[in-house]
Amino acid sequence: MEFVKEFATFLYQNDAIKFGNFKLSSGKDSPYYIDLRIVPSxxxxxxxxxxxxxxxxxxxxxxxxxxxxxxxxxxxxxxASALAIETVKPLIYIRQKPKDYGTENVIEGKIADGSRVLLVDDVGTTGLSLLNAVKALRASKMVVTDAFIIINRFEGARELLASENVRLYEITDRFLSKLKTNRFNLKPKNGLQN
Structure with a gap:
């Protein structure tokens, strides 16, 4: 829980949580957006x-x-790249659609058939992009039973993946509800915080 509070403060202080009208990658409209792309900075x-x-x-x-x-x-x-380095595990990635040049692969990287693959993403919303990745991996004879994300928006991802026998885990639990009610006791913004 200590990390979650620290992480919430960090995201808030660095404008990674935005309120307004946003179109998500799922196609859904949302009154807030969580941008974890800033974290590696x-x-x-x-x-x-x-x-x-x-x-x-x-x-x-x-x-x-x-x-x-x-x-x-x-x-x-x-x-996932940083996690692969920390765990000394091979990394592959799944394109949303095959590229139309070169090898035209959907899955980039090389691992053996039957490999047990752990799926990692940043934010879970509907779970559709994760589900598409699961299907692509399974079509390539890989085993997928678990997926991990940083933040779960609780908009159906867990249920969708469960329908394909994939368990979904997240670092944060009810992150947004705590944020909206300021149960993290966030201080006013005052510039970049590392």
């Missing part, structure tokens, strides 16, 4: 986030229960 906070994610994975499924890490571009891929 703050290496100390980014490292804490990745280490917290690694600890959660170790606690929930164990670091020996997956062979490689996968993500979808772009924000989740940065997190």
């Amino acid at each position: 703050f290496p100390h906070q980014f490292r804490k986030m990745v280490k917290t994610l690694q600890s959660l994975i170790s606690e929930k499924i164990g670091l020996d229960n997956f062979d490689s890490i996968a993500s979808v571009p772009t924000s989740g891929l940065v997190i």
